[in-house]
Amino acid sequence: MRSYTVLLAVLITAAQAQDEPLPPTGLPLLDDAVEQCSHSGALECYALLAEVAERLPGEAWPQFYLGLVLHQGGIDAAEATRAYERALALDPGHVDALCNLGKMRSDAVRAEGPSDAAVALWTRALEIDPRHRMARVNLALDLHRRGRFDAATVHWDELLRRHPADPEVLYNAGVTRAHRGEVPVAADLYQACLERAPDHVEARINLAALYHKHGTPRDAVEHYRRALDSLRRVGPALGEDGDPADAETMIHGNLGVALTQLGEGDEAVAAHAAGLRIAEARGMVDAADQARTHLLKARVPHCDWVAREAMLAEILDVDRRRMDRGERPALLPFDTLLVDMPPRARMRHAVYTSRALEHYGDLLPPPAPSEPNGTLRVAYMCYDFNDHPTAHLVEGLFRWHRRFKDAFRSARGPRALEAVAALGYGKDDHSDYRDAIAADADAFINDLALLGHVDAVVASRDFGAQIVVDLQGHTLGTRMELCMARVAPVQLAYLIYPGTSGASCLDGAVVDPIVVPPEAARVYTERLVYLPGTYQVNDYERHAAVATYAAAPDARAAHGLPPRPFVVFCNFNKVDKLDPASFGLWMNVLRRAPGSVLWLLRPKGRQFDHVAANLEAEAAARGVHPARLVWADRVPKAEHLRRHAAADLLLDTLIYGAHSTATDALRGGLPLLTVRGEQFPQRVGASLLSAVGANQELLAVDSLRDFEDLAVSLAGTRRLRALRARLADEGRASRLFDTRAFTRDLERAFHAVWEGHALAGRLAHHVVVLEDVLPEPALKPFHGGPLPSFESVLPGAWASTGDVGVR
Template sequence: MTRANRLARDQKFSDAAAIYGDILAKFPKNTKARKALNDLRKQISQAENPGIEVQKGLVRDYESGQYGQVAANCASLLNSHRRSHFLWEILGNCHLKNGHLDEAATCLNKACELNPKAPSSFAALADVYRAQGDMNNAIALYEKSLSLDPDLLPSLNNLARVLSDLNRMPEALPLLEKAVTLAPNNPTLLYNYGNALRKSGDMTRAKALLEKATELAPQLVEAQYNLAQMQSLDGDKEQAIERFEAVLVKNPGDDRTRSDKLHAQAQLNDWRWIDEYQAHRRHLGLTGTACAPFTALTFEDNPDLLRLRTQAYANEIMPAPKAATRQTPCPDELRPDRLRIGYFSSDFHDHATMRLMAGLFEAHDQTRFHITAYSYDGAPADATRSRVMKSVSQFKDLSAASDQAVLDLVKSDELDIAVDLKGFTGDSRSRLFSDRLAPVQISYLGFPGTLGSSAFDYLIGDHVTCPAGSERYYEEHLIRMPHSYQVNDNTRKLSSQQFTRKDCGLPQDGFVFCSFNNSYKITPREFDIWMRLLAQVDGSVLWLLDTSETSKANLRREAQARGIDAERLIFAPRAAQPEHLARHQVADLFLDTFVVNAHTTASDALWAGLPVLTLPGRQFAARVGASLLQAVGMPELIATSEADYEARALNLAQDLDALAKLRGKLHRNRQTAPLFDTKGFTRDLEQAFDMSFEHHLRGRAPVHLNVSEGPTCNSKLPNPAHLPLLRGGVIGMGQQA
């Protein structure tokens, strides 16, 4: 003790502290040594740090956002206080705020070295690594800070956000729950916890937390926006629109919010959205925040503009794509016995995508292809899911897996081709494809357009949806199928119930025009034509899908404004799929929409025997109806202009014999035409896989490919695995545009 006291008087603080520490290690109850050590620490702090008033001033200026001035003052003070933990930490935080990440890391590393028991320094250094994208080091440092202070709110919050971004929800949720317990009225924590619960599927609790966050902090724009999104998904479009508008008052340049608001109005058939869109279309999604591509494609039929908007969105949410590794060409390279194909989706249940695809999984040639379904939805098991699971080689539930866990698992499976069935639609994890899940990556079916990212080598279309000259609309290279790009399941059942018009709320007599498209697809362009048809065809009615009371009221009002009795619009309630298919048969003619055609909806009608009249546009989504009709052998139902569309519809409504002949032709064609030939489509798709993988084996970059008509490989032919690479004469090879 005497020696330590003398060293302390001589200001040899480190030596004195070491001796006091040794004494306390041997004699933990020595109160004199403990008091002396505490006093010494105060002396050290006073000697190493600037005065208390100076520190308070720096903190005050930092909290007011004067980061540059605080940084300059700290740098000056460090000339005389080189070992000040306080100065190094606040200087590091200033650099972090200003985006000078390397300088921030240097300062905060020094702060951690000077005071290895300061949790705030480790938390701030974790923030730096997070900003640099080094999530592993960020997580380790957040955990270090929490080991020093388990209740440190910034670390609880920020660690949870990192884990949530990595889709490690089981680890993130307890941290946010603890944070909210410690600070139940902190709106930022409530918002983050609500978002995490939303991501994990607990919508009820998520909505309650977001509502509380917005009540406590109405200015918290992100919470307002996310709550509006949830209200819109819940069907409360009116509330959602009001909240979107409140966000736009605070931030008029928020394109993401504006596009979501316009889409919600379109879903209600509140056509005021059209004028507002026209006022903002030149910059929407391009100069401010990006807007969701699926929403963007519904606004207008402009594939050039859609590609730009989609690229902006992809640049915002997709990591920089890893370049594909090109195979070294080898003349003797053999195709594997079974190409390993991975399908990625969150729709492996009773969903429109699986209603189309379930038969494809059953039809795949298991001797030549090893099929894995990677599912990242938490939907409960149903008959469709069970059917897929029985059909594929492997079914892997990734719903609770983090992004890194998914990447590790998929890469260990060594896929040859990865197929994304979602694109930029709900519950998508398309960003995973930026990390290169397979040598060949393909976008198919889920999103009708480009994904705007070089992460995808190919997009599957056909010669109608993607005609010659349309290549510039796509970031991907095109694989054109010989018939329609859309697969169909020819085992789908119609209900055995024989629906009558009375059952469906329709008049016994009179022509029934039908359009079961979603409400947002209906615009004044189609509606004006439909109302003129009703005016010209006595006793006719228009049979639409019931999407909401507000939508119905708006459409009835628009009908009356055009001189049509609102009662001539009849709305069909939602029904189970077999019943929905069967009730199509009481209608006379399906009228397609223009900017976004009927897709699965059109296949439903054709499969049920109901003729579909369409008008192809320019973008992929506006040409699907024509693709389906071409593949079912009914080109006479493809109009060439709006006037032609109206004239054909009127002619069929007034010439019931011509309509009957069309229905008879459709009835015959649905049994033989390529559209509903599930096995034939599967063989064509397998040819597409062979073609794209052959390119990889040859070390070639992707090019536009045309799949030739008819199967080139089936169970009667030798397995190409036992042959050299396929030659040019065996499969059709498209030319690069």
């Protein structure tokens, strides 16, 4: 979620010289006037200082103080600037005048961008007095705004050496470190700031955001709530505009996102609603857009569909206007996969989101070109190298890459990869999945989580991969900054995010002809790398012992299911994939199949109470008794595979179908019924069924009517039992579960991609890997229509396109 990182961009700007003691002037008349000013208002102070300046025409200090009172008193910024300039004309080495004039210059052009004139003034001040705190603070802030985080860090480190207990220096140093991706260092700096200033609102929010982003939402909630308490007591400690509503709406939004992740539905909705009320009351349009978006998203995992379509239409309309203005949309790319949107609209969201990260491409020079020499090194980059569905899928890739490398040492055999690395930046859960990947990879580089962006890119490049495969895309835990900074000459998107990334740094996307038909290439910014079978790798070697396809006599009773011959339909997708159209279709099936039940995966935490209440009410409204909804507990993987034998047919969702959930079902001997939709997330089921064979492809249909009729006609019939038997007999030996063959196809694709890149200096064409196993990979340009360049989807490309919105 984007909301919890917004404040990482907030910096203090009230950096004036009077924030630290000024040296004595050595002018008794002026010192007496300054003492009187401490008990006077701004206008009286100005009159007093003007008189002193007139009496001391050759002195710089009176002019400096005149500028200070004009500036800080809000009397006349232009005259304050002239006063500072007069001070410098009298004393070119007056460091406080240099510092404050730089601040005036910077403020004057803030809307247009950083000021080179201001930088020159601050740099001159530091040349004269390297200990001048505010000149260094201002320079560090300016460098940060320019995105020059390394240079800014040098100045923050110097300030920390001289002022180790200064809360503002600690806070700002933490902000810059966080932008560099140095999470542990940033967290320590925020914590040190809070030890000295417990009510520092911005430091508290940013510390919460780091906990949130890196997988500990419970700790994040505690800090968000403490930030609200501080805000209500003292207001924002810092901030360019000093508007407490900005921080308050942000905290409510972040708190709501964290509570949603914890399954605390009522509290999450209340937090977003509170943020929306504040934003609307104060006319904060952008904050209201964000709050409205998060309120809708908080309702999604609770299947709260009241006014869903109207809210969604409003959000999409707001996002369209934002993108027309060149701004980043409120909905994240992954959010768009969960709602019914045209392909071009989804693509546009991805492009505009990715554009906000493009500046990370300037962190480092591009990697040195690698000459083709017949060898190839590949690295997979991922947050989820742990006990997570992603690792469950890719574990076998690393095993078979290693086996091929060991088996094909001879130059006469099929070419294997020279080496394969796992570049991890997620948590270490000490799971068997993680340990297996680490053991099979030639290099397992996981300290990236502790490194800043630059150091992480350097450490990743040290492996020398010609191709990096980003497994994360626009999903939770992504670190797209590393791809933007170019870890390898060729970078491919694969597996987790089912759609275009919209990112210029990803050269290709690994797909198959079913999930992305040739005519869909126009809505991808990447070149497409077509595998001959399904794009999705699957590995169940760890669970080879799970062989029970026939349910034990008491299996259904153990799960709270009715005995046979009653029919059990199921869907074990997470509830955020459920939508009104899918649920309505399932209820139609249940109504037409008397006595049947629908077996659903129980959501975590208190989220279950909301989901159950909402779906039971939806079922009753559609003429289905709520008792026909049965809930499955979350269980370990092996047990989950076995329990599929207790069901009869998996009914897919319509907008975002089952992916790894579908292969678990097929591996557990349970047929899948799916509708071939228009876009990638809707077509994975059809791809998997095609790969599993055994007549299972008959269960991929083209319309809702066909879906409903087929589900009803199969219920409890011999035909369904025959499909299950064939799946049990032939499914495990099918291409879908042949990790060895899949890995060979993928290696052939990597060789084709690299050779294509070497020929043109870039990946200039789509790549099609032929099904025949050849000694060398087949590289063919794809002629299914022109592929849009990345630039073709930048601002204005669809300013008048009619298909941006809800179908």
